[in-house]
Amino acid sequence: MVSEVSVSAVAAMRARPGFAAAMREHARGVVALFRGNSLLNLLMNDRARALFMVVALYLHHHGRGDGKPGLTVGALKELCVRLDLCSRGRCEAMLAVLRAAGYLAPAASDDKRRRVLVPTDRLVALQTERWRAHFDAIEIVVPEVARYRALLGRPDFVAAFIGALGEPYIAGFRMLHHAPRLFPFVERNGGVAVLFALALEGAEEGPFPPTQPVRLSINALSTQFGVSRKHVLTLLRDLEAEGLMRRGPEPDRVTFLPPLRDGLETMTATIFVYFIQAGTRAAAAIETAELATDEPAR
Numbered sequence: 499m500v501s502e503v504s505v506s507a508v509a510a511m512r513a514r515p516g517f518a519a520a521m522r523e524h525a526r527g528v529v530a531l532f533r534g535n536s537l538l539n540l541l542m543n544d545r546a547r548a549l550f551m552v553v554a555l556y557l558h559h560h561g562r563g564d565g566k567p568g569l570t571v572g573a574l575k576e577l578c579v580r581l582d583l584c585s586r587g588r589c590e591a592m593l594a595v596l597r598a599a600g601y602l603a604p605a606a607s608d609d610k611r612r613r614v615l616v617p618t619d620r621l622v623a624l625q626t627e628r629w630r631a632h633f634d635a636i637e638i639v640v641p642e643v644a645r646y647r648a649l650l651g652r653p654d655f656v657a658a659f660i661g662a663l664g665e666p667y668i669a670g671f672r673m674l675h676h677a678p679r680l681f682p683f684v685e686r687n688g689g690v691a692v693l694f695a696l697a698l699e700g701a702e703e704g705p706f707p708p709t710q711p712v713r714l715s716i717n718a719l720s721t722q723f724g725v726s727r728k729h730v731l732t733l734l735r736d737l738e739a740e741g742l743m744r745r746g747p748e749p750d751r752v753t754f755l756p757p758l759r760d761g762l763e764t765m766t767a768t769i770f771v772y773f774i775q776a777g778t779r780a781a782a783a784i785e786t787a788e789l790a791t792d793e794p795a796r
Contacts, residue, residue: 502671503771511639511767520638521766522706525694527631532691532723544687546583549667550592551625553577554602556664558617559657569602571613581668596621626650629659633777636770646777649784658783662776673768677761679740684765686733688723693762695719696752707759711751 511517532544554569557577561568571593575586584592593615596602601621605614633647649655674681683689696719700708714734720727734752737743742758745751754762 503768507771508767514639516639518706520635524635528694555660560661569615654784658780662779677764680761688725707754711753714752
């Protein structure tokens with residue numbers, strides 16, 4: 499059975515020296531990598547889009563288990579519905595957009611009933627860019643992950659890594675398992691990016707997330723993340739209603755309240771542990787394969 503990220507592992511990560519600096523770097527990476535796409539935004543929020551890509555890659559590498567491509571339209575629809583990620587119709591629409599954008603391509607199949615798709619180099623590059631950004635931040639507190647970041651250039655490691663990332667998610671584990679109060683806000687398009695962008699307004703030398711009020715510009719956030727002013731304003735009002743954020747003392751200031759700071763720290767620590775575990779399993783898998791074939795590590 500694939501192990502989940504434990505409460506003790508999350509607490510230990512948060513207690514590591516340099517965790518606040520690593521979290522700040524992670525926040526910068528999330529904000530920098532956010533890609534606003536009006537058409538995709540109509541279909542899925544950014545969290546669901548990221549998971550959709552992971553599920554698609556997982557099916558491609560591990561869906562059939564016999565070394566043959568396992569990413570089919572039917573298999574992806576079934577898995578997305580089972581994971582409550584999206585409906586069959588929305589999955590079909592996402593696939594159409596991703597094919598048009600050059601992230602997925604049709605593949606030949608000996609069974610005409612199976613609509614087989616393959617990830618393009620463009621999709622793999624997009625995902626490895628995201629994973630490298632995560633490892634860049636994690637390296638601040640766990641220097642050993644530099645090895646996993648370097649291995650992202652190897653197709654066999656990427657295949658093993660996507661398996662190690664996908665298995666716990668498909669088995670039921672969620673990144674917000676230990677920070678459930680954040681779930682309604684992370685579900686919104688640009689929700690995490692908006693929160694991290696606001697947190698990055700805090701003093702560089704201060705704690706992260708910041709404890710003092712930070713500057714707020716609804717117009718700037720709306721423009722930066724390609725969402726409406728109303729969307730940003732509603733997010734902030736709902737955070738305030740839930741006791742997670744406070745507006746003021748000036749009209750252009752907001753304060754991250756302790757439950758929000760705690761939730762963001764817990765979520766980030768969970769991501770860090772999750773990626774370390776996945777990298778460790780993937781590296782072990784390719785080492786085992788090399789030993790079995792007597793091929794030296796490249």
